[in-house]
Amino acid sequence: MKRVVSLSLGSSLRNKAVQAQFLGQPFSIERIGTDGDSARLKALLRELDGKVDAIGLGGTNLYLSAGDRRYLIRASAEYARIPKITPVTDGYGIKRYVEPEMIKQMDRDTPLKLNGRKVLHVCGVDRWGMAEAMTRLGAKVIFGDLMFALEVPIPIPSIRILKILAVSLLPIITLASTEQLGYPTGASQERSRTKYEKYYRWADYISGDFHFIRKHMPQDLTGKVIITNTVTEEDVKELQKRGVRALVTLSPRFEGRAFGTNVLDGVLVALLKKHPDELTRSDYLDFAEKLNWRPHVEVLN
Known part of the structure; x- marks a missing residue:
């Protein structure tokens, strides 16, 4: 079973763990919030490095965009550089x-x-x-x-x-x-x-x-x-x-929860065994098509 963990600066009240299948491959997906504690986030990045297939970075972005240009956020890049083995995803490609x-x-x-x-x-x-x-x-x-x-x-x-x-x-x-x-x-x-x-x-x-x-x-x-x-x-x-x-x-x-883009980016990285920067537009669109990925509309009132 492949494992993707999303580490977030967000609230721990939103933590969730589920198991799911993507393209026939079983996955364990977990979200861990650190309640804004950057030191704990760094410690978890070190702890999970090499032990999971991908780490999603939540509560912040690695990149912001303007058209085809993307701009690296310096503070987030410091987090992403901590793991030396496990790839870090932020959802940019999704x-x-x-x-x-x-x-x-x-x-x-x-x-x-x-x-x-x-x-x-x-x-x-x-x-x-x-x-x-x-x-x-x-x-x-x-x-x-x-x-x-x-x-x-x-x-x-x-x-x-x-x-x-x-x-x-x-x-x-x-x-x-x-x-x-x-x-x-x-x-x-x-x-x-x-x-x-x-x-x-x-x-x-x-x-x-x-x-x-x-x-x-x-x-x-x-x-x-x-x-x-x-x-x-x-x-x-x-x-x-x-x-x-x-x-x-x-x-x-999954179980009433729509996970963040960083998680889905991590799933694709784990499936293809590629570095996030190696993923192409075709990789993403093929992934979405094979999953029969569609917008979910829920009428509330």
Whole structure:
């Protein structure tokens, strides 16, 4: 049995362990949160090195994107360099290659069309592929990168302007510490402080990383569609309580849980026995096709 462990700076309340089969190969998949404790994360990276088939890095990204350019986050790279034997994945390839295809499938095969819809995409540089796909399918997208990551209350009105800003700012922003990048870690993943409510109200669809979505989401989300990943059964109940019409998760679900992209990246690395940087677009799309990977639409209200 192959083993993939996702180590996260996030809350330990979201820990989960499941067994699953991918392309006939049994896997043990586990998520371990360190509650924002970077020293514990480093210790676990050393402890698991050489003992598992892949390590997913959660609660942070290795890379942020602007079009075809990617920018290495210095603080995350320090974590990724700790294991000397086991490959470390952050989900970049899944986000870049697979998630855009899932958006296209959602638009083509479900009632949730994008043309003319208003979308709040919480962080485009985290999920550029999604952002680009939704824009090309005719959605009116507002990007929340400045608001959700940097707490600067300025929406970005187009992907063109986002790219100009990203190319200018990412070489500097990626030098910041994990804490300065604004991503919820530890206990903050379990809290929500309402902010930027008018943009949530404006949107028909709210998309992107769930922790960013949750970070400032209001109590009333009546009629909204959430397009995301990494949700637990408790998250689904909370979204239903707040009136969300439908939840779309873009990755397979196991025992009620949609694991993060870093886990699925790790599964592919373990199956193909390749370094993450050796994986191609074809590797990712073949993997998704063989798994019959489809967006999962759950009507909540």
